Amino acid sequence: MSESINRVVLAYSGGLDTSVILKWLQQTYNCEVVTFTADLGQGEELEPARRKAEMAGVKPEHIFIDDLKEEFVRDYVFPMMRANALYEGLYLLGTSIARPLIAKRQIEIANMVGADAVSHGATGKGNDQVRFELGYYALNPDIKVIAPWREWDLTSRTRLIEFAEAHQIPVAKDKRGEAPFSTDANLLHTSSEGKVLEDPWEEVPDYVFSRTVNPEDAPDTPEIITIDFERGDAVAVNGEGLSPASLLAKLNDYGRTHGIGRLDLVENRFVGMKSRGMYETPGGTILHLAHRAIEQLTLDRGAAHLKDELAPRYAELVYNGFWFSPEREMLQAAVDHSQAKVSGTVRLKLYKGAVHVIGRKSPNSLYSEKVVTFEDDQGAYDQRDAAGFIKLNALRLRLLGRRDR
Structure with missing residues (x-):
């Protein structure tokens, strides 16, 4: 001392x-x-x-x-969740x-x-x-x-x-x-690592799982639920308004029943070593996929693609402990700005470990059935416009091709 x-x-x-x-x-x-x-x-x-x-x-x-x-x-x-943050593409950062x-x-x-x-x-x-x-x-x-x-x-x-x-x-x-292993738990997830999990070739024993039933033992009948969003945050499940913690707890119950949210991951720790962990994030997995679904309708392509570029950086900052850093706060401001119109309802099917998005609607939808239809669009889109668009985008490729031919 x-x-x-x-x-x-x-x-x-x-x-x-x-x-x-x-x-x-x-x-x-x-x-x-x-x-x-x-x-x-x-x-x-x-x-x-x-x-x-x-x-x-x-x-x-x-x-x-x-x-x-x-x-x-x-x-x-x-x-x-507004940022769609996944560390190394998989871990929901519980x-x-x-x-x-x-x-x-x-x-x-x-x-x-x-x-x-x-x-x-x-x-x-x-x-x-x-x-x-x-x-x-x-x-x-x-x-x-x-x-x-x-x-x-x-x-x-x-x-x-x-x-x-x-x-x-x-x-x-x-x-x-x-x-046999160590655990950490909160409302978002349970993590387990060490001892019986240290050999990444060995399958995780059944007794390690505590938050979800085995997907093979989950109900044989799918369950349909809806989640309502306002400005990027979930506010209701099946039409019932809930506080943030109550809503996540409700989704955890659905995830537990249907064996949703299991992840066996070998990750790169910030301190330099690789570690193998087993994560159970039942409600968070449902929420993540639902949020992406409502963004599909409501985010402009440029904003959506930029968010996808920023999400790994955001996730890395959270994983490495830089929540209170200026760069995380800067990213959060951009993310939150993008969520102004991310409102609506997502319908999901839960079945044996999987979450399937089967419907989404929003008063702020950018999806136009009139424009995208394969039937007569009644002049909503002039297909001849595509020719000039393609030629302009192909110009540099044609110049390269002529030079290198």
């Missing part, structure tokens, strides 16, 4: 790692620890975290358990998009309680350490950050358990020995 820390805000789940970190911070820095547990819809009972923090000596007024589900979906998931909100709230609490440091439980091998800390520094450039996994000598699960038992920290029975 090289710095004097008086009070630190710890991102705390109540699990083995952060329970050990809490005690380690108290011992190593001789400081007061404030715990912060975010309810992002992970589906777990969070009150045990409060009891564990109290048992570890944290003052009741310094235990924060905050319901952030609506803020999470409204201010983080929905803006990302873990990545949660980190800036956790970091933001940690800094807010640090300001409230007069803490001079924040801490997290992310390891030195992963992306989350980068995401948390870039968020901290963007929001408070002078904050001190403690990353125990980069400091301590508890380098294995066995060492953690030994430390926990030596300090009377409860250890769940299923945590004794090596865990």
Whole structure:
């Protein structure tokens, strides 16, 4: 320890790692620890975290358990969905998009309680350490950050358990020995990685999946749903208006039933290594495809194609932890401007792991049946205009051809 820390805000789940970190911070820095547990819809009972923090000596007024589900979906998931962001073309960024909100709230609490440091439980091998800390520094450039996994000598699960038992920290029975895999969950997704998933040749075991039924066991009858959009955001399912978090939860239920949203991915981490993860994003998968469908009707070709060019860059910024960067905010402004007319209804068929768009309509549609029809268009389009259009576009190709013939 090289710095004097008086009070630190710890991102705390109540699990083995952060329970050990809490005690380690108290011992190593001789400081007061404030715990912060975010309810992002992970589906777990969070009150045990409060009891564990109290048992570890944290003052009741310094235990924060905050319901952030609506803020999470409204201010983080929905803006990302407007951008159609997919990391490496596939990943819907469920873990990545949660980190800036956790970091933001940690800094807010640090300001409230007069803490001079924040801490997290992310390891030195992963992306989350980068995401948390870039968020901290963007929001408070002078904050001190403690990353125990980069400091301590508890380098294995066995060492953690030994430390926990030596300090009377409860250890769940299923945590004794090596865990089969690690998970992270929120309202958007569940991710699993490590151990049984580390060999990319081996199929993901059935017991790893927690958010979706096996598509092979999903209902044999398709289900039809509709999603209404206003200015790029989903506002209703089957005509029922819902808050952002309630809407995503509703789509999660449909996705679970029909086995939608499973992804087995070998990705490139920001820190340089490849990792294999299994992601379940049931509602997000439905929402992503529905949003693209309503944009098909309402976005001009130039805007749509530009968005497709910007989406990978946007996704990379989110994945790498640059949510609070000026470039992400610039991209968001462009994306949000494009959504002014993205309103309407999409009809989808859900069936055995797949989402099929089967209809879309919008009061702002740019689709003209009169222009596109194969029947008599009654003068809406003069087909002779295409000749000059083709000749102009072919001019450079003809010049190249004559030169190189």
